Amino acid sequence: MNSKAIIVSNLTKKFSFSAKNPSFSWIKNLFYPEKKEIIAVKDISFSVNHGERIAFIGPNGAGKSTTIKMLTGILFPTSGEVSILGLDPTKDRKKLAYQIGTVFGQRSQLLPNLPLTDSFEFFGVMYDMSEEDIKKRIIELVEIFDLGSFVTQPVRKLSLGQRMRAEVAVSLIHKPKIILLDEPTIGLDVVAKKSLRDLLIKINKEENTTIFLTSHDVGDIESLCDRTIIINHGVMVKDLPTSDLAKAFVYEKYIDLIPEKIFNNFPLLPHGIRYSLQDKNKITVIVDINKINVQESLRKLLDLFLVEDIDVYNADLETVIRHIYERDSISK
């Protein structure tokens, strides 16, 4: 068996559409409209090993969903190649569908008026499983996902958290080797998010299911994925272990200064230090340690401010990701 579950080479997707040109007559706009083109994904390449848990992240409009849809064979690439478990999604979409599971966080695949068991049975038949296998698998999934208390309830009566657990469970009915999740935790509360993340880790460990997810939620990335690929403006910006993501901005330190009374003025800071937050009750500064070390910057800050408490820390993951997006946007 190929050690790579997913191989993507030089993948590009362009969308072309007609746009009305106000300088054209309506007849010209109708018959010869102006053609515009958007490059949603531009020349991206990466590969994923079996059993890996990948976060595929980026700001809105970055090309995440487009990429996921090309991986599942829903969208046809303009150029480049995709191989999922050795299959070409554009040519072998149906064959591939038996091997993968998909969850689109904003769309439901469940049967809303019927009990959850009906959705399991329905999709079991869709994946051509025997009645016996369907029954066995339902028992397994109900246990793993702790669905027992609501499996006989109509889907429309489930809470959002229960429904998302059910969505993921149903997408695993046929024991897929890869599960692709497009924003699975969107709209969930913190408890439901954690529960879903834990279940995905469990499925990954117990069934060696490769997990490929897009998310805007840093918690999903931090707690679930061992590798992160960042995409912005359709271009791959970073591909690194999630644990190394925070180190990407390790040259920046954050210092919180808490005033003895209150801060009344905010003087010009020394070279290499800049304000992140200016408040009468708290100042946060960012220190570029390539320009000034922490000890020196602390000494200079204490000369400028009368403080009661100081806290020095690295940027959290959310800030790091935001920096990457912003830096990339500026460079564009």
Place this chain on the structure above:
Amino acid sequence: MKEIRLANKILKTLIKDSFQYPSRLIADTIVVIARCGVLLVLYWYVFKLNNGVINNTTFLFSAWSIFFYFSLSTLKLRQISRLIMQDVQSGNVEVLFSKPISYLFYRMWWQIGEGLYSFLVITVFAVIILFLIIGFPSTMLIGIFIPTLILTFIFAVILSLLLYSIIGLLSFWIEDINPVFWIVDKTIMILGGSYLPIALFPTFMYKIALYSPFGASQFVSHTVYTSWQTNWYKLIGIQLFWIILMGFIVYLIFRKVKQRVSVNGG
């Protein structure tokens, strides 16, 4: 085999779903009574004013012809156009495209399943009631009637699904298919004999009803007339011709559609 099992599962699931909402059946029954019932009363009066015979046909034949049209319409096959449009507009198409199924095959069986329960219940009860009130015309008691009715009914279902699927698939190109849907739907209603029984059509219109795919999708309304006894093989042949042609067109359009899929967020 897999396709038959899936089709069977879709039908069973949707009938089960229909049981959850008995009010839907009541609503469908009211629609049929309102539309078909009112038309039947009007035509009963029109025939009475003409001494019971218009264009060599009687109310008995026309009533059953209109009824067969409405019976087929309770399957709501026309709604497949809007279902496809909703899939495209909502982006739900991506969920179905990621499954190991043919999207159109799935949607066609789904549409049949949506109306099957109402169709069965309404048709059975309406046949009994209509029989008790006006009786059967002699043409419905001939041996060939039932098998040819079933055959032309099945072909009508297939042809209707193909015609309305073509309109639905247009939503991959145009945002709102409603104007096209409206034109085709009304053409089918008129040529199918829902407003005016086909026996009362002027010759040119009868020919359009006979040779166009729109009229052919409603040949069930022809089965009660005497001409059906001698012409059924010709009419079923016409249906078959349109099924093959429309099937080919659907195939070509769907091939293009697969490369045109574009949903929100990609």
